[in-house]
Amino acid sequence: MASPLQDDDGIFERLRKQNEDPKVLEERQQAVNERIHTIYQKAQTRLAELIDQNSTLPCTISSVQVLNASHTRKGFLEKVLSPLLSSNKDHPYTLAEALQEVGACTDKLHKFDIFQQPISVYLDKPSQTDPSTTPTDLDVYLSVKERSRFLLKTGTDLGNAEGSAYANALWRNIFGGAETLNLNASLGTRTRSAYQATFETPILSDPDFRFEIGALASDTQKSWASHEEVVKGAWSRLRWMSAAGHRHELGLNGFWRQVTGLAGNASPSVRENAGDSVKTSISHTWTKDQRDNPILPTKGFYAKTLSELAGWGPLKGDVSFWKSEIETQAAVPVPIPGLKGDSGISFTTGFRAGLIYPLGMDSNSKPQLSRINDRFQLGGPTDVRGFRISGLGPREGPDALGGDVYAAGSANLLCPLPRVGADKPFRLQAFVNAGRLLALKTPQGASPTSPQEVRESVASTLSELANGLPSTAAGVGLVYAHPVARFELNFSLPLVLRKGEEGRKGLQLGIGISFL
Incomplete structure (x- = not known):
């Protein structure tokens, strides 16, 4: 027969084991959390009722x-x-x-x-x-609790068909008025080196009205055109947002560019552009973004325009032109009959276009034809998929020369992965995209040499954009929307190619924040 003392020991032992049981502890913690949440919800409800009852006081x-x-x-x-x-x-x-x-x-x-x-x-x-x-x-x-004023960060970046390692130093709230100094240095596979410093400050204590000055030095390998480009320069920018949510940026830019490091098989056109070039310009950017997610939108629209005037009037340098670009994107959700809520399926379209209009310098009315530094490039995994980087447009030998007029568009259908769910950042996509990139030519096929010929060449080149089918590719792929970049692995098949253009049949990896 067990003694009373032994019975007490058994009770304490059972209580001790019960307190050590992870399942029991988890249930107790869950009950406590639910009780706290209930109390918080009741307090919030009472507070909301109290404010509502006294809202007109x-x-x-x-x-x-x-x-x-x-x-x-x-x-x-x-x-x-x-x-x-x-x-x-x-x-x-x-x-x-x-x-x-x-x-x-x-x-x-x-x-x-x-x-x-x-x-x-x-x-x-x-x-x-x-x-x-x-x-x-x-x-x-x-x-309030102030954020750390100093931040030093190193890491690696992948984006726009390039990988790089970087170091970034940030000094926040320098003079107590939300000023910021940002220093950045990077070494990459395409941009061999880049060093940048920017200072930004709000104006009139308005977070939507800012002024920025900056300086840059970079060395970029442009293998598609058999040269390196060294850029050194500075800029000042004024940014503001209107009451309607439209973002504006007005900039004054000055850059010294060098086309150097020519490959042995560089084409005569690239060699003609070798050497130094100075550009001074003013620019304006307008942006309206109403997408629910800039990296992987399922609804909303995005529009952006960029205008740049270089080498005209008081703006000095050896290039003179008006450059204008437009970019749009729209996304709509696709409902599934019989399925309540968001299906996760979306249809997106994108469109980009641009024009370089040559101008004369000072009293010389003869237009300055565009240099390879300033021309548009088209093709690659982040714009017209199914083509190599700068695979569209005028070419000479192994080199992509770029163009003065372009247009490109895409249509994408994105669906959630089976057994993954619509709330995850993975999508299957099917796409078709197309584009054309052209150099300015007169109706006779020559380069313009007078203002009259420039006007004629712009009209004839724009009409040539619609002459025949654009260079086109289609494919399917996998999309992953990381918070800092979008990753695409696509299988592409070029459908329409023009003579000299470089398609990319098979797998193509795209990493970036802006896709067509």
Whole structure:
């Protein structure tokens, strides 16, 4: 017969084993988490009901304070936050309006990229001993945590048919006004070396209105045209976003380019462009992006235009032209009859086109024909799939010379992988894409030598784009949308090729952030 002491020992042993059982511990933790979540949900519901019941009550914001922003200038923050104060408003807030304005203000602070998320917001009543306060006054406190001011990063990059190793140094919030200095150095398979420094600052404490200056030195191997290009230069840019969400960028650019390192079999046209060239230009970029995902869109549209004026009027250099490009993309989800919710199937289309219009320099009205540095290149895994890099357009011997006018389009059907699901970043795709790249030629097939001939050559070259079928390829492939880049492995089959163009039948790997 067991003694009472032995019975107690057995009970304690069973309790100890129960406490050590991973399954029991997991169930207890899950129950605790569910209880906490329920309490949180009830608190949020009560808070929402309380705010809703008092949403029309009048209130005034008497002060706004930012806590823990030790490296950020007070004057910089005042420009951001002063519109919140009721003294700067022509009518009082309701509680709902005040909360909405505070939320918009914290969103604005996030855009400067100097504070960690989230920014905590606290509301309090001012001291009743202050005779200047009123019963409707509220004090707003924003508790922030500043992001690290210094960041040093090294790694490797894959994109746009190139691999590289890089080192990047970032100095954030330099003078306490969200200024940023970014230094970057990289060595790659195609861009042999690149060194870049940029300084950016917001204007008038507006995160959507920024000024940037930068400098660049790079050495790029262009094997498709039997040469290397060395570029050194600087730029200044003004960026802003309109109330409708349109992004603009206005730039002044100055670059010294060298076509050097010619291969032994370089064509006469490439040799003619060898040596130094200086370009000074102004540029404007407009962008509108309403896609749900820029890397793998399933709905929405994207549009971008780029205009550049070089070597005209006060702009100096030895090249003179007007260059314009347009890029669009649209995506629509494809519903499946009988299937509720998102099927994960989408249909996307893309279109790109560009034109270089030669201009005269200074008092010389004779147009300056485009150089190989400035011409468009077309073909490769990130634009017209099924062709080699720069495989479309005018050629001379082994070299792709580029062109002055181009147009390219694509249509893609993307489907989720079986047994993977629509929420995963993997897709099967079927595509067809096409394009043409042409040099400016007069109706007689010669290069233009006068403004009149330039106008005629532009008209005849644009009409030639629609003459016959464009160079076309189709295929199927696998797409993986990583947060920083898109990976495509496609099997492509060229369907239409012109004389001299280089197709790519078989597997083709594309890595980049912008695909046709």
